[in-house]
Amino acid sequence: MAKKDDDILKKVTGSEYEFGFVSDINEEIFPPGLNEDIIRKISEKKNEPEWMLDFRLKAYRKWKSMGMPDWAHLRIPEINYQAISYFAAPKKPKYNSLDEVDPEILETFNKLGIPLEEQLVLAGVAVDAIVDSSSVKTTFKETLSNLGIIFCSISEAIQDHPDLVKKYLASVVPVGDNYFAALNSAVFSDGSFVYIPKGVRCPMELSSYFRINAANTGQFERTLIIADEGSFVSYLEGCTAPQRDETQLHAAVVEIIVHKDAEVKYSTVQNWYPGDKDGKGGIFNFVTKRGICEGENSKLTWAQVETGSAITWKYPSTILKGDNSISEFYSVAVTNNHQQADTGTKMIHIGKNTKSRIVSKGISAGYSENSYRGLVKVMKGAENARNYSQCDSLLMGDKCGAHTFPYMEVENKTGVVEHEATTSKVSEEQIFYCNQRGISTEDAVGLIVNGYAKEVIKQLPMEFAVEAQKLLQITLEGSVG
């Protein structure tokens, strides 16, 4: 690990947004606009069954009756939903072997450091790679299917496992849950599907890599993860997008169902293009992620490192329904330049003896605004519920903002809810101390910020922890000095 720290420190100096390139992939793109016809076309393109189309249309009608949420501490420019193209996919999106994949796509993922060739995949990470609207290739599928694990694109799951999809889709995030969830339900293009059968420990990290490539498109992926009784899975998503002057919309929905005695760990390294130094361009990241600890003794852990996006609106949440269920939320959210983030979590305690833990670390630099918003709710029947929340903010410079909005609703007298918050600054004294030991300012910021975020970073799977540390430093480059 220590050796890797150094590699990171060496590697990062001098780069800005590393993934801002555009690939020349032969893609099919729908004309901009959103109406029932477009939705029918998406569904048709994907050869979906009737019930899926109905689901989409119902969601679309619901969406039309709703308005954008305006309670977040964000300045969101008006979004013209008719100017967005809702479907863009590399042509010939189903491949039987790697030889058939557009070499540009393979090159893209190689540039991103995601080798799709199974023999090259290092220490057993199975990857589902999604370019724009379509899943390009899922690796290790056979190894996994021998254990009964299903890991495929949601489009394939709709075809091959309709019963599972029907049963669980929108069971945690209802179609009309919120504006963006409704939009996603109407137009979602692809995403990952995971099913871990009873008693199976998934032997490798499952990972989705999302890539927006085409211009003027939105990305709306849908992820559904089901951990059956006594199973375990660790899942990771990573995201990047090209550097463009116009903003792009990303509205994903993630649903996780954790049955009795099962455990899911969901990690995110989000590095969508944040816009340039003056706040031009970037991704609007409006995401709904929610899991349910359905059965007794189930556990759901969220670990997220959020460094990208022009605007982030995201609250991975857990419904602790099963008795003795546990959920943990670890988050580092970094904003620099003109980025805005309003992010946090919700922990809804329903079952008895349920426990939740929230560790949120915000880092603001430049002119950015960074808010933590969290809700801890203890319902009437949730005897002996416990929550511990810790929200720390780190400020760099004096032009940025950090805000904390904790909400607590406790309806059961036996509940214990604790909240701690701190705000600190990266001081010139700390930087000078490092400089005086020969450590450059960039490296010093990297050290200090990674020290601050350590509690969260250590929750990530090893390979991604390294990636995350690197990202933190790159994101904050030039923010001090």
Next chain:
Amino acid sequence: MSNKMLEIKNLHAEINGKEILKGIDLTVNEGEVHAIMGPNGSGKSTLAAVITGKPGYEVTKGEILFYGKNILELPAEERALMGIFLSFQYPVEIPGVTMMNFLKAAVNAKRKYEGKEEMSAAEFLRFIREKQKLVEMDTNLTNRAVNEGFSGGEKKKNEIFQMAVLKPKLSILDETDSGLDIDALRVVANGVNKLRSPERSFIVITHYQRLLDYIVPDIVHILYKGKIVKTAGKELALELEEKGYGWIKEQF
């Protein structure tokens, strides 16, 4: 005749428009230990800050040469890499960053500067253990975050420990004795004395003579109102101890 390491010529420096250093001349040769003494507010810490390149100070006149090279335009980290070390009067805490990682970053920055390969993890660990013995540093301190929750004495020992690790050519000890009990003082002084060599020099900034019983200087300067007003051998320190600073204030 030994080589000139540090030459300060007619140095004037101010902070927030207020002139603190008013024409300092000081030459430190290789292998020498200089003590700079003086009453509070005379500019001792400012001098250390200006030599090491701490932001916020403006040099209005004069120059500082390190092995003949003017360092005033160089950033702090480059001066550090050239071999100038400051033992801080008030070392800062860096939460979450272990001493081990911090030192690794520092050691590797230095090795890179010198065109050397980075140390392997095992090599580095051995190296650190060895240095810890030198300053009688508690092993578990290196696993803790930089200065976080360290006692006053531990912080100062930690500074000397870093000095032992980085082996600077010129070490500036800024009031390293302040707030130390006699045992910690001895440990700190021993660390310094073990590092003394014909190539290495020290500037020991102190208010009291006490530290100089343990680190015996070659030359003692008195800094008063931004100027060096008196320079003599180690006996000057004793004289100060005896008479206090009153006579200096009267005379200058």
